[in-house]
Amino acid sequence: MMLPGARRRVRTTDSKERLFEAAMELLGSRSPEAVSVDQIAAAAGVSKGTVYYNFGSKDELVSQILEYGAGKLMHQLTQLAKDDDPYQALKSMIEFAMEFVTGYPSFAQLWMQEQLQSDKSSDFAQSPLHRQVTALLIEVLDRLVHLDQAEKLPVASTIFGAALFTARMSSTRRDDLAHEQVVRAILLTVDGLLATRPRTTN
Template identity: 30%
Template sequence: MSAPGAAPASAVGPERIGLMESSGTTRRQATRQKLYEAAVTLIAEKGFSATTVDEIAERAGVAKGTVYYNFKSKTELFEELLRHGVGLLTVSLRAAAEESEERGGTRVEALDAMIRAGLAFIDRYPAFTQLYVAELWRTNRAWQSTLLVVRQEAVAVVEDVLRDAVGSGELSEEIDIPLTAAALVGMVLVAALDWQAFQPERSIDEVHSALSLLLHGRVSGH
């Protein structure tokens, strides 16, 4: 229709394509992935509004039009990014908890394993974490509803383990599950971001120990 004389020219050869994905959509998948990666760092650094679509496209090595070929809008790209990232996180948390239980650990050990998994996630995707924290409590934003869903998904993983632990008598009945879950998530989130930003020389084990001590009540428990 729109290619009146496609000259054969010298074929450059089969450009490498992404790593995975089967047939068909491979190219598109790879492009989307590049866009996610470019967007996540830029938005973490500068915020959503201060990041331009031109910058994202440039860092991803594609043309601006490609962004709009793959996503309806800048906002939609961002929302999909959020979903993608939190999906990774919850999978990783749940896996850590399950693995701990399969090893016959206690529920508190499962919580500890989740703290470690959370730290590992933040270590691997610091930009995503930054961006998530920065946007989570904003009101009146276009992606508010997306964030609500996505947050609930993540916090629910922690709540589930807490509920189990209370049910089996391992934790005191007096704890408030939603508030405690939020506090634990916050503890890990903020400690990890602070670690990255202000104390990068620390090892993940040091950070984990400090948080573990708090969880086990050895900071001021008696």
Template identity: 30%
Template sequence: MTTTKQRLFEATLKLASDRGLAELTVDDIAAEAGVAKGTVYYNFGSKDGLIDALLRYGVGLLAERLREHADEPDPVAGLEALVDTGLAFIAEYRGFSQILVSEMWRTPGRWHETLRPLREEVVSIVKDQLQRVADVGRLPEGVQVSTAAAGLFGTLLVVALDWQVFQPTRTRADVRDSVLLLLRGLAR
């Protein structure tokens, strides 16, 4: 990862908090990064190319963090740690998370095809963790692990953003407990 690409990512992330991806201009991104406009095209070929790379980079970061709890001995504790880590990531990269929420379910949005496999990657991490919980019999009858994983991912995203935007005085621990309370519906 060159310094220039890194700076362009950071500039895009910073600006994306306030506007949609479509509203972001290459001019603004370049100015924020302190490089010339042509540099974006030199490094990424197009605006879409930059966004594409950014989405992969950001989701990769998230996946990496979520995977850190894969080897927690207690599956339920692992799930709780995963939720906590997810909340922390979203709070730290709020602009990126807003992008995800904006673009994830937009179809046939410009970046939908990029996001589809990235979503798969993250959902599958959540799914693995849920499967471990199921394996020790802590999931009620009738819960489909894959369905629950998808739902948990979306809920995590949305609850975390709601916390940041509309309930900023709540603590992360408090929000985490709310989600876990929901989860107890699954994990008894």
């Protein structure tokens, strides 16, 4: 019922964006099944129908959050991996992962959930994200120490898993000291490698 000539607010803060953020917020502490479309819509201050208008389905909304997070995470990790000093690169990557999970708990939440659900992931490197992150880690590790082919994936996965899980577990803590300690603890895996494997001679 718009009068002709009337004009909508230019920055409607697009309902779509509001929904995205509200969903991120809510999914930070609950599983998707435990968050209803009503709740998301209410939190975004729009009607339920708008969710369907913008995303088509709840699953699609969740997927988009997951994708968005994965993109953001991978982008930054890729940058950090370029550091000339591979140890420093790993440290930065882990630090960033910690920050990221703190900032987007919903992402870690969703990603873990997704990993844990399907039986299909028998190959334990199924998901694109997992594959990408571990590939990146392996790349950096290769520049640091000499690893047998067979142990590369387990090591990378361990680092990734430890970082993700521990970060998520302690993500509510605003305590930076704890963050520091956790990063160092995860880096111990790398220290262990350095102590037991021949360094990469480059």
